[in-house]
Amino acid sequence: MATELNHENFPVLSYVLDRLPSLTAKSSPDVDRSSSSASSSKSDPSSSSSSSSSHSIEIVTQMPHLAHPDVLASMTNAIADVSQTRSVLRTLGPRPDHETVDKARARLVEIEASLSESFEEIALSPKDSDVVEKEQKRREAVEVEKTWYNSILKLNELHESYEKLLKEAEERLVRIYESAEKNAAAVAEEEAAEVEVNEEVVSILQQAASENPLDRVDLSGRKLKLLPEAFGKIQGLLVLNLYNNQLVAIPDSIAGLQNLLELDVSTNFLETLPDSIGLLSKLKILNVSCNKLTTLPDSICHCGSLVVLDASYNNLTYLPTNIGFELVKLEKLLIHLNKIRSIPTSIGEMRSLRYLDAHFNELNGLPSSFGMLTNLEYLNLSSNFSDLQDLPASFGDLISLQELDLSNNQIHSLPDAFGTLVNLTKLNLDQNPLVVPPQDVVKQGVDAVKMYMGKRWVSMLEEEEKMANLKDEMDQTNADWLTRTTSKLKTYVTEVSDYLGSTSPKDPYLDQQL
Numbered sequence: 001m002a003t004e005l006n007h008e009n010f011p012v013l014s015y016v017l018d019r020l021p022s023l024t025a026k027s028s029p030d031v032d033r034s035s036s037s038a039s040s041s042k043s044d045p046s047s048s049s050s051s052s053s054s055h056s057i058e059i060v061t062q063m064p065h066l067a068h069p070d071v072l073a074s075m076t077n078a079i080a081d082v083s084q085t086r087s088v089l090r091t092l093g094p095r096p097d098h099e100t101v102d103k104a105r106a107r108l109v110e111i112e113a114s115l116s117e118s119f120e121e122i123a124l125s126p127k128d129s130d131v132v133e134k135e136q137k138r139r140e141a142v143e144v145e146k147t148w149y150n151s152i153l154k155l156n157e158l159h160e161s162y163e164k165l166l167k168e169a170e171e172r173l174v175r176i177y178e179s180a181e182k183n184a185a186a187v188a189e190e191e192a193a194e195v196e197v198n199e200e201v202v203s204i205l206q207q208a209a210s211e212n213p214l215d216r217v218d219l220s221g222r223k224l225k226l227l228p229e230a231f232g233k234i235q236g237l238l239v240l241n242l243y244n245n246q247l248v249a250i251p252d253s254i255a256g257l258q259n260l261l262e263l264d265v266s267t268n269f270l271e272t273l274p275d276s277i278g279l280l281s282k283l284k285i286l287n288v289s290c291n292k293l294t295t296l297p298d299s300i301c302h303c304g305s306l307v308v309l310d311a312s313y314n315n316l317t318y319l320p321t322n323i324g325f326e327l328v329k330l331e332k333l334l335i336h337l338n339k340i341r342s343i344p345t346s347i348g349e350m351r352s353l354r355y356l357d358a359h360f361n362e363l364n365g366l367p368s369s370f371g372m373l374t375n376l377e378y379l380n381l382s383s384n385f386s387d388l389q390d391l392p393a394s395f396g397d398l399i400s401l402q403e404l405d406l407s408n409n410q411i412h413s414l415p416d417a418f419g420t421l422v423n424l425t426k427l428n429l430d431q432n433p434l435v436v437p438p439q440d441v442v443k444q445g446v447d448a449v450k451m452y453m454g455k456r457w458v459s460m461l462e463e464e465e466k467m468a469n470l471k472d473e474m475d476q477t478n479a480d481w482l483t484r485t486t487s488k489l490k491t492y493v494t495e496v497s498d499y500l501g502s503t504s505p506k507d508p509y510l511d512q513q514l
Helices: 011-019 029-040 045-062 069-078 080-092 098-124 129-208 229-233 252-256 275-279 298-302 345-349 368-372 393-397 416-420 446-503 508-513
Strands: 216-218 239-241 262-264 285-287 308-310 332-334 355-357 378-380 403-405 426-428
Touching (some): 011 045, 011 129, 069 129, 098 129, 129 229, 252 275, 393 416
Parallel strands (some): 216 239, 239 262, 355 378, 403 426
16 A cells, blocks of 8 residues: 555654554444455565564664654654645555556546537537436536546545655654754763863862962863852962853852952853852952843942953943942953943043943943043944934043044034044044034044044134123123213212202201112
């Protein structure tokens, strides 16, 4: 029967289908008897069962992962369409042979031709009710015959599709097995590596407890999932590198590394940092980039010796409020590729800051205190897109600035004092709707921009000075007029007083009012 698979052509598919529950178990007795009699004439059930069993043993020997329940379940789900189609075809019957199919096609052509001829004859002959009725019955019989021959062709098409389906299913199962094989190899390799890492960690802890304490530990790229609490007891440790592992947490005991100078926990799965990290008072370099951090603990501000802080490639939305007040020694701050919307005012207190990269965030502006960063040499604020639209007036106070990237924002005008950035040598203003300075000036380069903004600033100062002088002149004129008016009023009061004194007795109250 066509639905019975050839184990040699479809070894994996045959194995999986043999493991499925019987699809004929619930069939009627009559069908079972007819099926049994038909199959008995073709093959011996006992020999078929024996062949299937030997095939299963052979293929499992060659492909041992087939026996794994998860792999078998995945394969079973992948061939649901094959199983359903096989069930339908078993009900419909075996595939018709080639001769039967050809005869069915030929007979359908003959029937169509006969129907066309009879239709023309009826159209040309006089309308006789007996003839029409006879023709109607003939047509009904022909339709039944057509249905039969069409069913043969349909059944043949179903079996053709089923054969294609089998090939695709076999290829699908082979891919599933190869994937399972790779996963199993990866798991085995990972387990072996984990054992090796654990041994390395134990060795490190043992050495730390000996008379020759460690000052550097490099466990980068070890697929480490857990850092033992005992690491906090390595008192003399200066550098700890845990880059590119699978850590989800840093133990609180890290606070015990009182002499630690460098800590690299980048490229892990950290969502938080322990509050105890603030006790690392001697820490100079901290790299927490490429994790899943949404906040930095406020206690990080207590790491007063920090010189470099890299918190890029995370999900930070803000920085600790007091970060600038306490990290006064910080020289390099990397916070790019986060979701930070604002920088705290305290950043102006980072007087040692020389390098700040905050590109690809959601910054909607900078605090006015930003101009206090007089030692800043490099600043990247690019790609904050529609959020960053202007810069503070104090921006011109960044007298040490050498490189500035403001590209991909929505800045319309540079600060008035921009021309005072005398040390600026590199400037990127691409993809901004700039009006001041005009685009033709921007295209000429950084020197042209500084010159334009400088002249504009001088003109504004001169205009302000003119306005101030004009105000002073107006104030002086008003003062002179007031002096003259007061003098005249005094003269008038005197004259009135003299007149009243000569013509009438003095009134004390009136004198007081005058």
